[in-house]
Amino acid sequence: MKILPNKLKLNKKQIAVALSLIAILLLKLASIHPSFSDENLYYAMGKIVSEGQRPYLDFNFVHPPLQLYFIATVFKIFGSTLTAAKLLPLLASTITVVLIYLISRKIFDEKSAFFSSMLFILTPAFLAFSDQGYGIWESLLFLYLSLYLVLKQKYELSAISFSIAIFTRYLSILFFPLMLLVLYQQKIKWKRFALLSAAISAIFFVAFYLIYGFNFIDQTVYFQIFAKTNLSILPKLPLQYLGFGFFSVFLALISLAIGVSKKDKLTILFSAYPLFIDALIFSGFTVIIYHYFLISLSFIMLAVGGAFTLAGDKLVKAGIIGIVLVSIYHNYSTIDYYQNPVYANRFYEIANYVAANATTSDKIFGESSMTSFIAFTKNISISSSYLDSFLSYLIYKDERAVVTNLEKEKPKFVIDMNNYYESNIVFSKYISDKYERVETFEGIPTYIFYIRKV
Numbered sequence: 001m002k003i004l005p006n007k008l009k010l011n012k013k014q015i016a017v018a019l020s021l022i023a024i025l026l027l028k029l030a031s032i033h034p035s036f037s038d039e040n041l042y043y044a045m046g047k048i049v050s051e052g053q054r055p056y057l058d059f060n061f062v063h064p065p066l067q068l069y070f071i072a073t074v075f076k077i078f079g080s081t082l083t084a085a086k087l088l089p090l091l092a093s094t095i096t097v098v099l100i101y102l103i104s105r106k107i108f109d110e111k112s113a114f115f116s117s118m119l120f121i122l123t124p125a126f127l128a129f130s131d132q133g134y135g136i137w138e139s140l141l142f143l144y145l146s147l148y149l150v151l152k153q154k155y156e157l158s159a160i161s162f163s164i165a166i167f168t169r170y171l172s173i174l175f176f177p178l179m180l181l182v183l184y185q186q187k188i189k190w191k192r193f194a195l196l197s198a199a200i201s202a203i204f205f206v207a208f209y210l211i212y213g214f215n216f217i218d219q220t221v222y223f224q225i226f227a228k229t230n231l232s233i234l235p236k237l238p239l240q241y242l243g244f245g246f247f248s249v250f251l252a253l254i255s256l257a258i259g260v261s262k263k264d265k266l267t268i269l270f271s272a273y274p275l276f277i278d279a280l281i282f283s284g285f286t287v288i289i290y291h292y293f294l295i296s297l298s299f300i301m302l303a304v305g306g307a308f309t310l311a312g313d314k315l316v317k318a319g320i321i322g323i324v325l326v327s328i329y330h331n332y333s334t335i336d337y338y339q340n341p342v343y344a345n346r347f348y349e350i351a352n353y354v355a356a357n358a359t360t361s362d363k364i365f366g367e368s369s370m371t372s373f374i375a376f377t378k379n380i381s382i383s384s385s386y387l388d389s390f391l392s393y394l395i396y397k398d399e400r401a402v403v404t405n406l407e408k409e410k411p412k413f414v415i416d417m418n419n420y421y422e423s424n425i426v427f428s429k430y431i432s433d434k435y436e437r438v439e440t441f442e443g444i445p446t447y448i449f450y451i452r453k454v
Contacts, residue, residue, distance in 0.1 A: 033344035039133035046071025093130035116305025124331035139169035159196035247327035255307035270303035366415030399426035
């Protein structure tokens with residue numbers, strides 16, 4: 001059964017895309033470093049899963065489980081290192097671009113494929129985050145693999161791939177209708193794909209429920225519905241989308257206008273549907289983190305590639321390229337923050353500080369990114385297994401119950417970030433009653449250390 005294209009000889013456009021991907025891959029591999037990111041949390045979780053612990057039962061995890069098992073598998077093979085962990089998002093993001101090229105070439109043409117993939121590579125989101133292990137890159141990879149396979153009429157493999165995408169990140173399911181519309185437009189058996197995907201996904205869901213029990217539903221479904229959409233728990237924080245997504249909206253609208261003028265249904269579909277999903281996420285979620293929108297961005301770039309070819313006006317084409325370049329300039333500080341190894345020095349400094357002032361029998365608690373990095377690199381445990389210590393989850397589980405659990409283990413250090421926990425009445429009182437401030441590490445963000453009172 002052949003899945004990959006028969007032609008292995010690359011043309012100039014394919015070589016340009018390949019060289020761009022290889023260059024970015026090598027540059028990022030050469031400068032691997034920690035950053036202020038949720039990936040530290042997932043790597044720490046992946047490490048303890050590789051050692052035998054179970055998500056939902058031994059520690060809380062608010063996403064479906066496959067990402068952690070991907071990470072755990074890599075750690076089993078290569079060891080629990082940051083370099084090994086980074087291989088997953090780097091390879092997933094790279095292969096996703098290849099799939100974008102192949103899909104765009106199949107439904108549009110070679111020229112559109114070139115522009116879709118190259119413009120996606122040039123987006124600030126790809127430049128800043130393609131090595132960040134959010135789980136979304138793995139999900140995006142399997143989502144695009146599913147679309148590519150079903151366009152090749154490999155229905156069973158496509159349905160399996162789509163189910164893997166869902167149980168890596170639930171956000172993938174929002175693009176199920178888009179895939180069905182594409183298949184309908186391409187005159188492919190969309191009902192067969194829909195039924196197979198639903199059946200296999202149901203099997204996955206039941207299997208995980210039987211393995212993990214109600215905790216799986218509570219942490220991955222109920223939390224996502226009742227906490228992330230609850231403004232009474234946390235205020236809406238839209239700044240990341242307004243910085244990155246602001247420009248993709250313009251690209252989508254330009255592509256939509258070109259698609260309408262040229263009566264190209266796929267360009268219209270790939271422009272309009274992601275905007276609808278972005279609006280849904282933006283209006284529904286309280287915490288707006290940009291990697292939630294990476295799937296939408298990839299489909300918008302499919303539309304942009306198609307529109308770029310359809311557009312006869314060179315001024316329009318220059319405008320599209322101009323928007324991408326302006327977006328890079330506008331978001332350069334973010335790209336630099338995530339890709340410049342200089343910013344990693346604070347992570348090493350803080351982790352070394354804890355290691356020098358605590359033993360492996362001591363416990364810590366605090367901001368997830370930093371505490372998880374310390375746990376991952378220094379083998380110092382997080383109290384009560386609160387690796388995910390975001391306020392949204394702690395409030396969902398009841399802060400008073402969380403404090404009660406913390407008091408059972410009496411963590412030596414509490415690590416706050418920009419007075420994050422101090423902003424909550426319950427945690428502020430707990431810190432002031434039981435801890436004293438001992439150290440501050442200034443920067444973006446500022447970390448504040450509290451040590452338990454004698």
